[in-house]
Amino acid sequence: MKNSNIVFKGISISPGKVAAPACLFSSQFHRTVPEYQLANQTEISNELDRLHEVLGACTVELDTAYRRTVEKIGKAEADIFMVQREIMLDKVIVERIVAEIRDKRKNAEHAIFSVYNSYEEQFMALEDQYLKGRAHDIVDIRQRLLGHLKKVHPVFICEGQDHCMRGQDRIIVTQALSLSMITHINASRVKGFITEHGGPSSHAAIIARTLGVPAVSGVHNIMDAIHCSDIVVVDGDRGEVILRPDAKTIVQVRVEEEKRTTRQFAVLSPKGTEVLANASSIEDVTKAAQLNADGIGLFRTEFIFIRSDRLLSEEEQFEYYAQAAALMEGKPVTFRMLDVGGDKPLPFLNIEKEDNPYLGWRGSRFLLDNPDVLAAQVRALARLSRLREARMLFPMVVDVRQLQLLLRARNDALESFDYNPANLKTGVMIEVPGAIYELDKMLNLVDFASIGSNDLIQYLFAVDRNNEHVGEGYDQDHPVLWKVLEEISQKARAAKKPVSLCGEMAAVPGIPGRLMAIGISSMSVSPPYIPTVRDELISFSRDRADCNTPSP
Numbered sequence: 001m002k003n004s005n006i007v008f009k010g011i012s013i014s015p016g017k018v019a020a021p022a023c024l025f026s027s028q029f030h031r032t033v034p035e036y037q038l039a040n041q042t043e044i045s046n047e048l049d050r051l052h053e054v055l056g057a058c059t060v061e062l063d064t065a066y067r068r069t070v071e072k073i074g075k076a077e078a079d080i081f082m083v084q085r086e087i088m089l090d091k092v093i094v095e096r097i098v099a100e101i102r103d104k105r106k107n108a109e110h111a112i113f114s115v116y117n118s119y120e121e122q123f124m125a126l127e128d129q130y131l132k133g134r135a136h137d138i139v140d141i142r143q144r145l146l147g148h149l150k151k152v153h154p155v156f157i158c159e160g161q162d163h164c165m166r167g168q169d170r171i172i173v174t175q176a177l178s179l180s181m182i183t184h185i186n187a188s189r190v191k192g193f194i195t196e197h198g199g200p201s202s203h204a205a206i207i208a209r210t211l212g213v214p215a216v217s218g219v220h221n222i223m224d225a226i227h228c229s230d231i232v233v234v235d236g237d238r239g240e241v242i243l244r245p246d247a248k249t250i251v252q253v254r255v256e257e258e259k260r261t262t263r264q265f266a267v268l269s270p271k272g273t274e275v276l277a278n279a280s281s282i283e284d285v286t287k288a289a290q291l292n293a294d295g296i297g298l299f300r301t302e303f304i305f306i307r308s309d310r311l312l313s314e315e316e317q318f319e320y321y322a323q324a325a326a327l328m329e330g331k332p333v334t335f336r337m338l339d340v341g342g343d344k345p346l347p348f349l350n351i352e353k354e355d356n357p358y359l360g361w362r363g364s365r366f367l368l369d370n371p372d373v374l375a376a377q378v379r380a381l382a383r384l385s386r387l388r389e390a391r392m393l394f395p396m397v398v399d400v401r402q403l404q405l406l407l408r409a410r411n412d413a414l415e416s417f418d419y420n421p422a423n424l425k426t427g428v429m430i431e432v433p434g435a436i437y438e439l440d441k442m443l444n445l446v447d448f449a450s451i452g453s454n455d456l457i458q459y460l461f462a463v464d465r466n467n468e469h470v471g472e473g474y475d476q477d478h479p480v481l482w483k484v485l486e487e488i489s490q491k492a493r494a495a496k497k498p499v500s501l502c503g504e505m506a507a508v509p510g511i512p513g514r515l516m517a518i519g520i521s522s523m524s525v526s527p528p529y530i531p532t533v534r535d536e537l538i539s540f541s542r543d544r545a546d547c548n549t550p551s552p
């Protein structure tokens with residue numbers, strides 16, 4: 001009899017709880033393929049037919065993935081499928097595979113495998129970080145082609161192949177999620193995710209939050225412990241995984257989830273507060289709108305660029321921003337200006353490797369050094385201002401001098417540009433401790449401020465926000481942090497400028513009420529956390545009202 005209720009610790013990346021059978025995925029399938037010699041011309045032509053059939057099938061598949069992603073997420077993110085299509089149909093690559101079959105008389109699997117492996121090796125050996133990154137696409141295409149040839153799904157490793165449900169009504173357990181994997185599963189039927197790697201800002205986290213299913217990441221070696229079809233609980237609230245839960249635990253999880261589901265659409269923010277959503281895709285904005293979010297407090301625009309793997313034009317950005325703003329039907333939507341660097345490099349820009357990327361060419365520093373990139377984004381938002389309010393937020397601003405330079409660059413971009421100044425609002429992120437000493441002056445120059453507590457904590461306590469080994473030092477309840485937050489709140493009140501907090505701490509139980517107590521009653525969290533933050537603010541407001549009611 002196997003042990004039950006075994007608890008594994010990880011990091012919560014999407015809230016909620018679910019109990020369901022596990023489905024194990026791996027992207028390391030097809031490490032070896034059959035190799036044999038073709039005996040005659042008939043076998044050679046059969047193999048060439050197989051190759052062309054598989055190229056056709058994969059083209060259709062990539063076209064479908066492209067269309068679905070355009071509909072569900074956005075054109076920019078979908079472009080990666082077109083890039084892969086182009087590589088797959090590249091004449092030189094196809095001709096090399098054909099030569100392996102025709103001249104070396106190798107079977108199609110082996111021909112694809114060896115040609116793609118040689119490209120992968122060549123790309124991996126390159127210095128250029130962008131081209132190195134393209135090696136993943138080569139692997140992805142190879143897996144796709146081999147999967148079709150062998151009639152086995154390329155990204156599946158599943159002990160229970162016979163009863164494998166491809167994640168349908170199951171919890172996906174994997175090393176790390178990839179875009180390609182997501183296109184091969186019916187993501188809307190997935191119950192939860194468990195990954196061995198990937199922090200809260202990883203793709204896994206973004207996808208899981210967008211789907212609104214519980215997810216826990218950083219569960220090391222979980223793939224060795226779980227077997228396909230084992231029942232597991234993903235507890236995205238506590239960041240835990242329970243392997244083989246007993247009957248009582250399963251019932252408890254189901255009752256809690258039922259309550260949560262019925263309640264989440266009904267709860268609204270209490271009077272005088274705002275619970276906004278953090279977003280990085282159209283899917284997130286859609287989810288936020290469904291949950292009646294009071295607006296989007298932080299749209300991390302860099303993710304559109306990262307997913308598209310290139311810089312986007314003013315026109316492309318405008319379309320994207322307009323779509324997001326329209327979904328929120330007049331509620332405020334704050335677009336954070338491109339915040340690259342740190343853990344969010346833009347590989348296609350081929351930026352030199354830095355020893356200290358978090359203290360390097362990040363956020364506003366990068367924007368000031370790339371005035372064309374900044375100008376395109378400013379103009380895209382200025383175009384939006386012709387239709388509705390457009391809010392731009394400058395990240396990682398270090399002092400008033402830098403803010404002045406950013407505002408000058410913004411004004412330069414707007415010179416003789418047709419826009420509606422009354423609708424174009426500018427804000428500053430407060431996430432670099434030094435900036436707090438000049439906050440009064442900075443607030444006079446902008447319309448609003450937003451506290452980026454993720455980075456603020458990182459720089460206040462010299463602790464890497466993504467490093468699992470120093471996680472204890474990443475204290476979201478440190479008295480010094482609260483002192484700093486109070487000071488920011490007072491300064492914003494004195495300057496009569498609205499301030500909200502958009503770091504992950506706003507979603508931590510116990511914190512929303514305390515933020516409200518110090519005068520920060522606007523907070524922005526990932527969509528699935530909106531109902532719980534609202535619940536907390538409601539009970540905090542009620543307690544406060546009770547205290548203020550004179551006793552009879």
Ligand code: PEP
Nearest residue numbers: 431452453454455502503
């Ligand atoms: C922050 O730093 O708190 C923030 C919201 O921005 P990001 O997490 O994208 O750095």
Ligand code: MG
Nearest residue numbers: 431452454455
């Ligand atoms: Mg930040």
